[in-house]
Amino acid sequence: MKSTVTIKDVARELGIHHVTVSRALRDTGSVKEETKVLIKQKANELGYKPNRLAQNFRNKRSNVLAVVVPDLRPYFFAKFVSDFMETAKDAGYTVMIFQSGEKPGLEKDIIDSLIGYRVAGVVASVTKDTVQASHFEVLKEENIPYVFFDRAPKETLASQVLVNNFQGAYEAVTAMINSGKRRIAYISTHYKHQIFRDRLEGYKQALQDNDLPSDDELVVEGGFFMKDGFAHAERLMNLEEKPDGILAVRDEIGIGVIKFLKKKGIQVPNDVAVIGFDNDPMGIACEPELTTVQQSIPLMVASSFELLLVQINNGSLNFEKKIIEPKIIYRGSV
């Protein structure tokens, strides 16, 4: 196994002091142009590779950004991360991705490790159980800017890009009411995060503003996938007073609802309207295609990157909150 070529190896070969070699290779300090060329040629010839870890260590900051998400599998996070990398790359940044697995403990470990990696900035969406922002404070102490997107801790003074979840649910319920529905159910995951609470509030407010009663038996929760939507729909359609509209907080859940309804010969949207959240391409696979509350990922990526870059460039942390207004994508299920 060949050992790593160091700056000292290059210096020895040329009979030049290693500090000069280092300066030439980093294009810093005063080194004569012809010496610089000579050094770079020799470094290349010997197969010298800059040790970025050591470089980062010296320079304190890198051109590396970190993105931390709870789970890479849902379309929303996979798409955000993928698009964020494209945007960051165009601006000369490399992106490292981390997945907290919805575990606050692992999220804390990741954040702690980021300090060690001397990343230039962090974009994060927190776990379903992250309420406090205290484990992010270490970033602030190290002057590493960070921006929350989609899910932020309840109390934080960091910049954040959030979706108006209240409004998304409010408009979805209103759309069903406008199409003649009067008894609308709400299916959530078992996640306790604020974004889901806000959607529930939007749902309730829309009912109230239309003089429709709120009925606890129409609000159900648990699960994340199609099968969960299927099971919830079965329970809801076995109620004495069945719903004629169902809002699901994820498209996958909404598709499960449609699958159950179709299996039972219940017409969508004539008998029961269905709306999901996320604009997951999966919603186009089902029939009728699922109407959904879209949270613009391109807008969230652009805003998150912008809020981060401002802080990196200014060398200071600041607090800015951007709210992305959701938009209903009408398809066939309402």
Next chain:
Amino acid sequence: MKSTVTIKDVARELGIHHVTVSRALRDTGSVKEETKVLIKQKANELGYKPNRLAQNFRNKRSNVLAVVVPDLRPYFFAKFVSDFMETAKDAGYTVMIFQSGEKPGLEKDIIDSLIGYRVAGVVASVTKDTVQASHFEVLKEENIPYVFFDRAPKETLASQVLVNNFQGAYEAVTAMINSGKRRIAYISTHYKHQIFRDRLEGYKQALQDNDLPSDDELVVEGGFFMKDGFAHAERLMNLEEKPDGILAVRDEIGIGVIKFLKKKGIQVPNDVAVIGFDNDPMGIACEPELTTVQQSIPLMVASSFELLLVQINNGSLNFEKKIIEPKIIYRGSV
């Protein structure tokens, strides 16, 4: 802005030599147990954080693994990465994810940067255009083990976990022939990677083994998404001699095919059978549910991690090739 607490700060506070403090905090060397406790308490009190970058630099290796994929959006890669992180975490490793965006140039930059980060090992699936493995050779020179999964460069002596793509396509076509189909089309992406060539060979061999002629007008390519499958299906069903079976190299394309057929009132699978690749959950959203060629992700994750770990633990690189046999998941489209 508070400055970073160093080992020397802790040493100064306690009046103990900083080498002793360093040893105690890293649990190496001989330090009396009570001194160790004292040092750790003080370090904690002062808010000392180990500088992992410096640690990695000293130790040369870290407990960090890197996963490099072409694109995080397709279900296959998002799921692999997510599951790999879980497996690695259970074994005490942190995982950094990188996305090459299907660009060999960016892939090379990422690999170069990994040497700087002193990762313990790398798992990679290459871009659609990566043929040579030369830009991975730098890892070998640095004695950093790497394993390819799903997509490997054509000529490499690195360990790899591949799917028997030939067999997957062969079995899918055979399944359609067994259900009475005689004129089977093949829809691919525009990607030139070997995995797609192998699928095409499997398709052709299955036709030949069943004495069915191969017809060039039934082999089409281009695109990646539902809309592409929809458009290809439209062209295929406008042929004078229409197909009665269609194999798509991605589930999303297969779903697009089904959507077109249903729109035209063509019965699936009675008039035309459809099979996809990937076992994407999206295939359950459509109707009929899509029969698919499954490449076991849990098996690929376990094999990739195992092949990597053996090399990390032995401190040497080796060459092992694991072939994952695909399995047809029968649903409603055949």
